[in-house]
Amino acid sequence: MCRAHGRTRTALTAPLAAAVLLAGGFGAMALTGGPALAATGSADTQDDFNGDGYADLVVSAPDATISSKAKAGYVAVTYGSANGVSTANKKLISRSTSGVPGSATANQRFGTNFTKGDLDGDGFSDLVISGGSPGSVILWGSASGLTGGTAIPGYGQSPTAGDFDGDGKTDLALFSYLSGAGDDPSSGDATVWKGPVTRAGQPTATLPLLNKADWWGYDANDASCATTTAGCQEDGDSISGPIRSTQVGDVNGDGKDDIVGWKYAGDGQWGNRLFLGGGSTGFTSGWVPSEGTGVGTGTGIGDVNNDGFDDVVVGNYWSGDKAQLALGSATGLSEDRVQTFDQDLPGFPGVEEEGDGLGTTVSIGDVNGDGFGDIALGIPGEDIGDLTDAGSVALVPGSATGVTGAGTQIFHQNTAGVPGVAESRDEFGASSALLDVNGDGHADLAAGSLAENNWNGAVWVLRGTATGLTATSSLAFGADDLSAPATGARFGALLR
Numbered sequence: 376m377c378r379a380h381g382r383t384r385t386a387l388t389a390p391l392a393a394a395v396l397l398a399g400g401f402g403a404m405a406l407t408g409g410p411a412l413a414a415t416g417s418a419d420t421q422d423d424f425n426g427d428g429y430a431d432l433v434v435s436a437p438d439a440t441i442s443s444k445a446k447a448g449y450v451a452v453t454y455g456s457a458n459g460v461s462t463a464n465k466k467l468i469s470r471s472t473s474g475v476p477g478s479a480t481a482n483q484r485f486g487t488n489f490t491k492g493d494l495d496g497d498g499f500s501d502l503v504i505s506g507g508s509p510g511s512v513i514l515w516g517s518a519s520g521l522t523g524g525t526a527i528p529g530y531g532q533s534p535t536a537g538d539f540d541g542d543g544k545t546d547l548a549l550f551s552y553l554s555g556a557g558d559d560p561s562s563g564d565a566t567v568w569k570g571p572v573t574r575a576g577q578p579t580a581t582l583p584l585l586n587k588a589d590w591w592g593y594d595a596n597d598a599s600c601a602t603t604t605a606g607c608q609e610d611g612d613s614i615s616g617p618i619r620s621t622q623v624g625d626v627n628g629d630g631k632d633d634i635v636g637w638k639y640a641g642d643g644q645w646g647n648r649l650f651l652g653g654g655s656t657g658f659t660s661g662w663v664p665s666e667g668t669g670v671g672t673g674t675g676i677g678d679v680n681n682d683g684f685d686d687v688v689v690g691n692y693w694s695g696d697k698a699q700l701a702l703g704s705a706t707g708l709s710e711d712r713v714q715t716f717d718q719d720l721p722g723f724p725g726v727e728e729e730g731d732g733l734g735t736t737v738s739i740g741d742v743n744g745d746g747f748g749d750i751a752l753g754i755p756g757e758d759i760g761d762l763t764d765a766g767s768v769a770l771v772p773g774s775a776t777g778v779t780g781a782g783t784q785i786f787h788q789n790t791a792g793v794p795g796v797a798e799s800r801d802e803f804g805a806s807s808a809l810l811d812v813n814g815d816g817h818a819d820l821a822a823g824s825l826a827e828n829n830w831n832g833a834v835w836v837l838r839g840t841a842t843g844l845t846a847t848s849s850l851a852f853g854a855d856d857l858s859a860p861a862t863g864a865r866f867g868a869l870l871r
Contacts, residue, residue, distance in 0.1 A: 416814015418455065421491050421536075424516040426499050429455030430810040432821055433491070433502065433871050434834055436854060437484035439864035442471045448485035450504055451857055451866075452521060455812035459819065460836060462856040466521055468504065468514060475512055475524035483507040488620060491871060492536025492545040494572040503527070503534040508552045515574055525576045529564065537623040537632030540582070540654035544570040548584065548634060548650075553617035560616030560641045567657075583657035584614060585650070616640055618648075620869075624676030624685030626661075626703035627651065635663055635674055635687055647674055647689060651707065661707045664689040664699045677739025677748035678703070679773035686777075688750055690734010696727060698734040698752060700778050718754075720780035723769070725757070732756040733769075740809030740818030742839040747773030749843075751820055753804035759787050759797045766803030768822045770844050784843050786822075792846030793835065795827075802826045803835075808870035812836065820844055823867025828853065832866030 416428030424431045434451045441447035449469035453460040468486070470479040479485075488505040495501065499516030506512055510528040514521040527534070530549035539546045547570065551563035568578035618636040626633050631652030638648045646665035650658035664687065673690040680686065684703030691698070702712040718727035727733075736753035743749065750771040759765035767787035771778055787804075788797035797803070806823035813819065817839030827833040833853040837844045854861035 416455070416457065416811070417816050418811040418814045420493060420498070421500050422810045423455075424452065424491075424500050424502065425454060425520045426516070426518055427454075427456070429457070429814040430812045430819075431455050431500075432460050432808065432810065432812055432834075432836070433489060433869075434821075434823075434867055435486045435489065435869035436832065436859065436864040436866040437487045437868050438830070439469075439854070439860040439866070440862065441469045441479040441485075441860060444479040444481040444483075446482045446484055447471075447479040448483060448487065449859065450486035450489060450502075451854070451859055452502070453852075453857075454520060455814065457813055459813045459838070459850065461850075462852050465857055467857065467859050468502075468521070470506070472524070474522070475514075476526035477506065477509055477512070480507075480509075483509075486869075488533045488869065489871065490534045490536045490547075490621075492547070494536065494545050494547060494570055495574060496544060496571040503536065503547065505531055505534055505552075507531045511549070513572075513574075513576065523574065525574060527576060530566070533618045533621050533636065535621040535623060535634055535636075537634065537652070538570075538630075539567060539632050539634075539652040539658070540569065541629065541631040541652065544579075546570045546582070547572060547578070548621075550614070550618050553639075560639050562615045563617075565614040582655055585657045585659070619645075620674070622674050622676045622687075624687075624703075625652070626676070626685050626687065627707040628684045628703070628705055633661075633685075634658070635676060637672065637674060645672070647672075647687075649687075649708065662710065663687055663708055664701050664713065673734045673737035673753065675737035675739040675750065677750075679739065679748045679750065680775055680777050681746045681748070681773070682775075686739075686748070688734070688737045688739060690737045690752055691732050696729065696731045696733040696756075698737070698750075700750075702777060714777050716778050716780070718769075720771075720778070720783070722780035723771070723783045724785045725754075725767070725769075728756075728758065730756045730764075731758075735805060736807045738807045738809040738820075739773075740811075740839075741773075742770060742809065742818045742820070743772070743841055743843055744816050747775070749773050749809070749818070750778070751807045751809055751822075753807050753822070755802035755805040755824075757787070757804070759789055762797050762799045764800045764802055765789075765797040766801055766805065766824060768804040768807060768820065770820065772843070782843065786820075786837060786844065786846060788824075790846055793837070793849055794851035795833075795835075800826055806867050806870045809839075810871075811839070813838070815839075817841070821870045823870055825865045825868055828861075830863050830865055831855075831861045832864055832868065834867045834870065
């Protein structure tokens with residue numbers, strides 16, 4: 376569930392020598408990179424770890440066995456180039472990688488979540504990887520790619536990068552690891568690290584997560600919060616319920632990034648929560664489409680109607696296989712600025728069927744270069760002919776009026792030019808990301824199938840063009856193609 380932001384993001388166009396990092400760290404595995412590349416692409420800097428102008432794709436494999444530890448997990452980085460990503464130009468990162476703090480632990484699922492952003496202000500994006508209860512890890516960008524590893528103790532769930540106080544520097548929202556089960560949501564620490572962050576793991580300052588006067592979402596059993604808001608919000612105060620995934624954008628155009636988090640509310644219920652960026656006083660809460668009871672609801676943020684305000688798209692919500700587009704404005708999001716749509720939308724190819732899961736994953740990016748954010752919707756439960764749950768991905772173009780359905784494209788493994796063959800229960804489209812991996816100004820689509828090859832998983836990359844997505848010269852790869860642990864890895868569980 377990736378996102379496109381309405382805020383200005385610098386594209387690197389000046390020549391910059393960028394040697395590709397030699398990847399490794401999985402025991403005896405030796406992974407080699409490709410030749411050095413000049414910075415001729417125009418990808419967003421947030422997606423570019425080595426400063427060559429091409430977006431780099433990060434792939435999660437949370438159930439992989441590492442150092443004989445089942446479900447220890449890893450992430451794979453495939454670096455972009457003028458030809459897109461390739462399996463030869465990569466880096467694998469786990470708790471067993473040299474320089475990464477900690478050690479591989481069974482069931483830790485390292486890399487379940489991660490975020491990108493230039494934390495130290497050196498012009499190279501950095502990668503923050505969730506690591507369960509021990510905390511998260513920062514890998515630092517450089518001309519040679521991602522290097523090193525800095526521990527963030529205690530905050531091991533859904534790290535989120537963005538400029539939350541509007542000062543032009545990247546901040547980092549952090550949440551401690553919590554389980555999502557039971558009648559009452561558990562509580563844990565949350566905070567914001569104000570950027571720049573040093574490579575020793577020291578923020579410029581530590582900011583509150585929520586405003587003192589708006590402590591929604593915090594533990595109601597906290598005596599100070601139950602009696603008065605004064606003193607309720609202190610650094611490290613607790614927030615109730617785990618946040619499993621986050622998206623970042625600016626829905627009210629105030630220059631401060633906002634967060635939409637998929638949060639557990641207790642009694643088996645999950646829903647979106649909106650944190651509006653607020654600077655030194657902390658976030659405030661706002662309205663956001665939040666319907667949904669399970670983890671199969673996708674969320675994306677981006678400027679679909681090109682009005683300068685980021686919009687929020689929520690898919691596969693509880694009332695059926697439908698998606699909602701909530702349009703941003705100077706006052707944020709509101710229920711009276713929502714479009715609800717499904718596969719019956721005029722111009723939307725295919726037939727709506729119960730259980731399709733329209734929008735199980737949502738990504739927003741400008742594929743055709745017209746300035747409007749296009750919406751990629753995973754439909755992993757889509758039947759292809761008589762193949763049950765083979766899965767597909769739809770690209771719905773944005774427009775000045777939001778979603779019209781005109782020009783919608785559908786892709787699956789039986790689409791001409793897409794590698795592979797559709798099979799029952801592959802669930803193609805279970806994950807997605809839109810980012811410009813070849814630096815041509817058009818967002819490309821990465822789509823995952825977690826269930827491919829008996830849950831080994833695989834990823835496909837389709838090129839963006841002025842007329843939309845094309846399957847021509849598309850790429851498919853799995854963990855085996857990266858010489859990475861593959862068996863039951865769920866390679867492609869998250870893409871960004």
